[in-house]
Amino acid sequence: MDKRQALKKHFGYTTFRQGQEGLIDQILSGRDVLGIMPTGGGKSICYQLPALLSEGTAIVVSPLISLMKDQVDGLLENGVPSTYINSSLSPEELSRREEAILEGRCKLVYVAPERLDTRDFLAIASRIRISLVAVDEAHCISQWGHDFRPSYKEIPRFIRKLPQRPPVAAFTATATRFVKEEIKSLLELDSPYEVATGFDRPNLFYKVAKPQNKLRYVADYVEGQHPDGAGIIFCATRKAVESLAKELQKKGHSVEAYHAGFESEQRKAVQENFMFDRTRIIVATNAFGMGIDKPDVRFVIHYNMPKNMEAYYQEAGRAGRDGGDSECILLYSPADIVKQKLIIANNAEMGATDRDDLLRGNLQTLVNHCHTQECLRASILGYFGESQEVENCGRCGNCLDESEQVDMTTEAQKILSCIYRTNQRYGAGTIIKVLRGSKDKRIQDLGLDGQSTYGIMADRSEGLIKEIIMHLIAQGFVQMAGGAYPTLALSQASRQLLKGEARFHLRQERLDAAEPGKKGKPRRSREDGSLSEAASGLYAHLVSIRKKLAEERQLPAYLVFGNATLLEMAQAAPRNREEMLEVKGVGEKKFESYGPIFLEGIRAYGG
Template sequence: MSVAESAIDLERTLRERFDLEQFRPGQREVIENVVQGRDVLCVMPTGGGKSLCYQLPALLLPRMTLVVSPLIALMKDQVDVLIQRGVRATLLNSSLDPAEQRTRLQEIEAGQYDLVYVAPERFRSPRFVEAMAKIRPSLLAVDEAHCISEWGHDFRPDYAKIGLARRRIGAPPCIALTATATDLVRRDIADQLDLQDPAQFVTGFDRPNLGYAVVEARRDADKLVALAQTLEQNRGPSVIYASSRARCESVGQFLENQLNRSVAIYHAGLSREERHSAQDRFMSGEAEIVVATNAFGMGVNKANIRSVIHFNMPGTLEAYYQEAGRAGRDGNSARCVLLFALGDRFLQEMFIENEYPPADTVFQVFNFLRALESDPIELTHAEIKESAGIELNESAVGTAIKILEGAGALEKFLPRENMAIVRINAEADEPSLTRRLGSQAHVQRTVVLGLEGLVNRRFGETIYFHPDDFATTLGLDRPALNRALRTLAAELPIDYIPPFRGNAIRVIDRSRKARDLEIDFTALEKRKQREYDKLERMVRYAQTRQCRRSYILSYFGDASASRVHCGHCDNCGLGDGLATPHAGVPIDSTAGREVVLKVLSGVARAKGRFGKTVIAQMLTGSGSEKMDRWGLKHLSTYGILAEFRQPEVVQILDALASSGFVEYQEVDRFRPVANLAAQGWELLKGQVAHPLVLTLPDAIAAKLTNGGLERLAAPRPAASAQAAPHDEDGADAEASALAGDPLWGHLKSLRSEWAREAKQPSYCIFTNQTLDALVRERPSNPKELAGIKGLGPARIERHGASLLAAIAQHADRPVAPSPGAAPAALPKAAPALKTAPSPALERPLKSKTTPTEVEVRTDRSPSSSYIPTEEWTCRLIDRGFKLDEAAAIRGLDFSAILRHLTLAARQGRKVAPEAFLDPEVLKRWDEWRAEQGNVTSPSPYRDASEAMWNLYLACRAQG
């Protein structure tokens, strides 16, 4: 392929698969080297577009691209976005159960994916390494590559083994990517991964749109005052980093109780579901602020974060710059504020001491564990600390266990609900272990044969299984199986761990003495000293009087550090580093007062039952299921402020509260509700004649004064499509002249619902630029829809029919002109909608025959919003598609399909259980339910998940 042809392929792939018009600085050069098969080391600032540097080549290379990523949540987010774009991507990690992992690996071996994301721990599996060696990936991408270096700020032992794993799978070309790496770390990354003459790209650490400030505050009380001031003067989504779980909770309580802000809390002490919920609330805009430990943030793709505030000082400048860099990814100005107390240094020193415990503490932990009889050992770090009499923090116990595991003295097992672990420690070519058993050991022989079948020659690998199911398969009762397993584990090279809760530890050799362990404490001491050196550089940053940006760039060796004054930090003339507060704005127009009265009416009709977020959702016409559940859709104020965004209404409510018209009352812990104050009732009844003055950002004040119409912004210079500003959902925030068009609000509502369903920011569905184009052009068929910028094939396949349906319902409405354009002619009225809900539905699947068109009939009036998403799912099932096929066609999780069908059945839509249940299972469930008197309690059968059982009950409730 010629250079010109290659360039055309890159441009076409960028446009068609990623809906982007041009590359960001540095991306093209990196991608060209990757496609040519060269090793690459890429350092790009946070938000610079690192992911595209391996995602785009993956679509052009002959075999799959293997991506090593540190966080499961990060993998899922990236895979979800790629699938939305029509890219064949998947992940393989511990979030999948063993059966799913085996199936997924078989699919990978069959060549069904272009991109596969794994955690570095996956290379511990001989089965996985063997599969990758056969596949020989075209590219190995190592994300967050600084984790591979002991000189980096987030060293992880499993990352250090990637270089060896790379050689074992055929040494494919490799791209290592990171946002923060000094020159020393970059050299170490190249050495550890064995990169051959790598092309190195350092696109610069400078983020000109970020303003840095440090506020000295000795006590937490002082920090809370500074925090309130910073948030007030830097409105918009914010991330607050705190050093501990307890501080996260206390800061979050302060923000909710004292400032009435919508807050999500995120730290490692929460369950996985709670963390996912907190992240989803922040990403969707339901929570304006997230208060988190450093467990939050990696891979969080929210472009419009306006401030990142560190309540406590991080331990390294690398960590600080990476976390602060999550602000302002949309290219607009954002603030990075460090609340500094000298006492934070002592806190970080304590962390370092616990991370590098002395040899005596490590030996003390080992001797305590090897003296215990239980196997496995199921104790928390706190229990070990207390029982062993260790003086350091319990986190030091965790570090000691990690060190001992690295030395081969201990082994940790991670639990799975009601599952046991077995591992056969035999050679791959060794005959069956039954040859080592006596001729009379019939039960043990049966169990060994069963285990060998279960392991399927994956020797040395931990295999999870349900003991009850295994016993039934072998024809044994559970006690007999347990006795046999205990005997076999004592006599044969078989490890067996029964079901347990929490982390479990096994001492590999209890006869081994602590002093015989091979642990390089000298090397650990050197790493500890490096951590103290980095802490010192962090403290200097907090106390320096030089330009803060210059200090940071100099630390990373960036040549642009020669600029002495950035003009945006507190040391370059911006006083305390905080933005100028918003002055009170008089709302003296008739349209503006009408908006205020609508807001107050919404508060009045809520009758003190809801907080400001729900009231804002009701006033803007949210499609949230809360609106139906609580009857808010039936209020006269539902949707009367559809031209406003939900966070805008929240800010108006806050301004009214600050002016005494609305009051927030805490009726439940941390859950304030909104009520009208006496002054608010007077204003609503027309008894307040004096001018109305509210403290609001200029843009919202202007929009309110104009009755919901946004001011036309001055034309901006052309910018990269990726650098466009984003609104609270992550979509383009440029004021739209079309926002008053009913179709604009309709399409925006659709987009929000699809985003919630996909658990993605709204801009991942399509941007406001695309929204404006849809309203202006009003396409009436799939061909015209394909001409809209920002709607690629995958988006049209998933949402095209619903978009056309919505546009057809507004066919008789006038079209708002684009700024400066001549009035557009009205589009021709679309005929009665007769189109497929998705091009995917026009194609036959397997042996099924489907019509080329599906007539969409509905009893809804033309002014209704759209055909519900659950209806499309029902129509797929009606046409004979299976549940997994419907999920694949619609690009949704299997659980979403079950929810759709359950909701439809409860609303009276006929759903036949025969469509999703095997006849034998259905008969068995019906018989059991009849015997119990048609109960609605959970099924006693293992094959009945809660979601499937609820769907079954909803169908049977129809009669």
């Protein structure tokens, strides 16, 4: 069986996605590879298919137990013999699985990095033929990445102890150029074949909102715009998670809380309820993000700002893995910046000054993203080193914002002048006090009340001046210097603004004190929105069949068939085996398991 036959038989596809075929061919030839592909971009097939076609067993290093189970369940549904080894197994079950591995009955074995250096697993690995070591979420090995995990250092040690070195394949969705080089170095990849298919997720709509009342904003959003879609709401603290979940539950929404403080059984139950569509919305800390492979998440809201752009991209990327239109909304407030800076300060280690400065710099990049008036998609892609050729993507809150541009050049000039006349030695808080004519004793002790710019913006609120300063930073007119207590300094570009050779504008919406509420039309994101009336009815019928089958077999619904497959099935209305196998996502194994049931459902619906 060649790679295309295997792709159709086990995964239901006739063509490869961008980047997949090259990675698969190189792995099969025995070469190391590094794949940087966005969430939902098909990374898993890049190592699952070579494992299936190679002699021996592939070891897949995965960071979370829940991810392992989902992947293995999906592979078994597709007819690929696989298993996982982790701490959730009883001694008896562990023994059975180890026996199956030793007997060569598993093409893929998923393990946590912590298990690699244990005596028992090393003994097993030394007795079997290992066709491949695949490292998922490979960015976790870099201490400069957003999700560093010391246990990932066990991976190269494990590989060095194997009787024969297999090809090593590393995959991630989030890696800056620096992190990419660290992955290659720390994993000891040997002249790897590299593929980076891009970070753009065209089906995701990005928006930054600055509501005065976050709770009201979220409640209105969940009720008014997404009464049916599944969603995740990320919060920075456990306290915020529990508080928000309770408030949404009071309003009658199907919501559960999730954070690392819960007992393992409780976390497992919450996750299963979400995966099996028994719970519609999860309010969680970032402990929930990486372990979720639910493909039909229609929205992700960040109630609090995450620690950097990589974390934001990773967590927002939980939305729309099935390719359906989905929304990613980041709720911004200055208090969130303070929280993140405190976290950085509290986690600081002796001699870790460089890392602390990097963390603060990465946080500031995300703050700048929140204040940019340019395309949000271009802002994200630019961070990862990609350029966005189209100025207006038409798929983000900034590009669709039609509010009036207000000329704030005079106000900006006053702020720049104050920074200059105070010798570029102070932070935003002090500059704001000088501009507003504060009677603060420190301002007087420093003699700043004698500056010519003292009190020249006394008629402006602290919030407005702070907003302008943040936009000046985001647009490159002001630079931040220093560590935990950064000072403001003028950039080369600020000269043009001071001389009146450049103008500074802010959108009216950003200046308004009023809460955004539900401005603008709710965006349609229902999967069946593009179907005809007849096909839409059939789609709903197929969804009900899938739901019943999933409940009977105790599987998440998407492991039966994904939404995209059901959509195509509803449009094509196949009448026999041959036509059903033409539908993307319907492989031979899936047809054996479910095809006749869905064919009968289509016939029954059509009368």
